Amino acid sequence: MSNPTTILSVSGLKKLFGNNTAISDVSFHLAKGEVVSLLGPSGCGKTTTLRCIAGFYSVDGGEIKVSGRTIASTGVFVPPEDRRLAMVFQNYVLWPHMRTFDNIAYGLRLRRMPKREIEERVNEIMRALGLSGLAQRYPHALSGGQQQRVSVARSLVVEPDILLLDEPFSNLDAKLRVDMRQEMRSLLKRLGTTAIYVTHDQEEAMVLSDRIFLMSGGKIVQEGRPIQLYERPATRFTAEFFGVSNFLPATVTEEGLDLGSGLRVRGAVERGDFKAGDKVLVAMREDGFEVTPGTEGCGENAFGATISNRLYLGGSTQLQLESNGVSFNARVVGSAPLEWPDQAMLRLRPERVMLVPDESDAR
Numbered sequence: 001m002s003n004p005t006t007i008l009s010v011s012g013l014k015k016l017f018g019n020n021t022a023i024s025d026v027s028f029h030l031a032k033g034e035v036v037s038l039l040g041p042s043g044c045g046k047t048t049t050l051r052c053i054a055g056f057y058s059v060d061g062g063e064i065k066v067s068g069r070t071i072a073s074t075g076v077f078v079p080p081e082d083r084r085l086a087m088v089f090q091n092y093v094l095w096p097h098m099r100t101f102d103n104i105a106y107g108l109r110l111r112r113m114p115k116r117e118i119e120e121r122v123n124e125i126m127r128a129l130g131l132s133g134l135a136q137r138y139p140h141a142l143s144g145g146q147q148q149r150v151s152v153a154r155s156l157v158v159e160p161d162i163l164l165l166d167e168p169f170s171n172l173d174a175k176l177r178v179d180m181r182q183e184m185r186s187l188l189k190r191l192g193t194t195a196i197y198v199t200h201d202q203e204e205a206m207v208l209s210d211r212i213f214l215m216s217g218g219k220i221v222q223e224g225r226p227i228q229l230y231e232r233p234a235t236r237f238t239a240e241f242f243g244v245s246n247f248l249p250a251t252v253t254e255e256g257l258d259l260g261s262g263l264r265v266r267g268a269v270e271r272g273d274f275k276a277g278d279k280v281l282v283a284m285r286e287d288g289f290e291v292t293p294g295t296e297g298c299g300e301n302a303f304g305a306t307i308s309n310r311l312y313l314g315g316s317t318q319l320q321l322e323s324n325g326v327s328f329n330a331r332v333v334g335s336a337p338l339e340w341p342d343q344a345m346l347r348l349r350p351e352r353v354m355l356v357p358d359e360s361d362a363r
């Protein structure tokens, strides 16, 4: 629902390419100053949504409003330059004959802003993005990551109503990318910029966003704060996208869960809308178990298991275990499990168990 602080309203948005429906019925509302992500796998419609908002595509249904004014619908098309939006692309283009400072200042000069104010604003943005020492360099003398930051700075400095970012850090190396996303969030928050960030990286979306819109097949399938999507996935798709690798068919019982094959869980399982007797999928993260060598201490929520595979990942070891014909993926900190015997004990933590609907036809 939109309210007085709503700056962007997207309602029932639809876009076709020939017979292919790229997005259908995409709806969301942003409050002023909110930073959100459109997240999802390749081809789910993130970029198409962003481009419809930016005005690079007309729409085939629905409506986009900025501050109450319709900028796109089937009968309306406000050109991109009149939308007061700025977009940062994965493939950015800087003016090759301009130094960093001038590239960033360009949009402000076009607006005939006083020289002093331009200097202040450009310097602040350069400081925030770690570009201060590079003010006099030409683009050819900057690394790819530095050029990308100049491109972000150039879009931010004009203080658009809404900043649209399409995977702007995807060309950066892993370390810089991690630094940049934290910088980016604090910068956007400090400037009070409303921003939509497109990414297929769930960690990036979680660090950057107040809210995440998870997309699949041209639709938003779940929205919420990062912690809600991570800890309360509504479907197997969301859980999988947020890194869950254990999905076990089970029946909800009065005491907890029945995983079949004699495996039962008792205790404080967060049931949500499920009730005793419902068939569900138990979703568990790899670190939702305690695994110990040997079979001592089997009992409530603790089963004997056989280690069938071990994968050393540096900081942790990934284990595949079998218990009564049920397979589990677990992760243990450190390398100790490499030395363990094949027999182990697997303790489930009821508070780490998540339940999602079982959508398979087989049950």
Ligand code: ATP
Binding pocket: 017, 020, 021, 022, 023, 040, 041, 042, 043, 044, 045, 046, 047, 048, 049, 200
């Ligand atoms: P990625 O993460 O790979 O960029 P995405 O989620 O941004 O993916 P979109 O680029 O929005 O996905 O594409 C959504 C769907 O629309 C895909 O099926 C894609 O093939 C199709 N599509 C996108 N742009 C065009 C186009 N210009 N012409 C035809 N089909 C297109």
